[in-house]
Amino acid sequence: MWPIWLLVLLTLSLATGRQVGRCSLARQLYRYGMAYNELPDWLCLVEGESSFNTKAINPSNVDGSVDWGLFQINDRYWCKPADGRPSNDLCRLPCRLLLSDDIRYSIACAKYIRKQQGFSAWVAWNNRCQGVKPNVNHCFRRRHRNSG
Secondary structure (H helix, E strand, C coil), X not given: CCCHHHHXXXXXXXXXXXXXXXXXXXXXXXXXXXXXXXXXXHHHHHHXXXXXXXXXXXXXXXXXXXXXXXXXXXXXXXXXXXXXXXXCCCCCCEXXXXXXXXCHHHHHHHHHHHXXXXXHHXXXXXXXXXXXXXXXXXXXXXXXXXXX
C-alpha cells in the first residue's frame, strides 16, 4: 500500500510538468535547428516565460487568450485551442501539443514565430533579455561551438 503523501506528491509532480534543464534545452534547441548564437536569447526567453516548465499555462490574458508551454505560445494566433475559441492557428497545431515533454512541436512553432516577428513577439524577451544573457558554451563539447 502506497502512503497517501507519496500519492499526493506523485500527482502534483505530474500536474506541474517537466522542468527542462538549461543545458538540456540548449542542446535540444540546437539539435532542432536553432542558431547557436541565438541560444542565449532562447534560454532567457524560456526562463522568463515558463521557468523551463513544459506544462506551463497562462490563462490570464486580457483578451481571453491562453499562453501554452515552454515558450508560452498564444492560442489567439499560433495554435488551435481545444475549446473552439477562434484562432489564426498559424503554427497549424493543437495547443495541447505545446504541453508535451517532446518539445519538437513547441520548438517548430517558436521558430516560426521568431521568423515572422522576431524575439520581440515575447514579452519576457522584451522585459528581461536585452542585457546579459545565459552563457551556453559549457553545455556543448568543443566541436559544437564553432558550427552554426
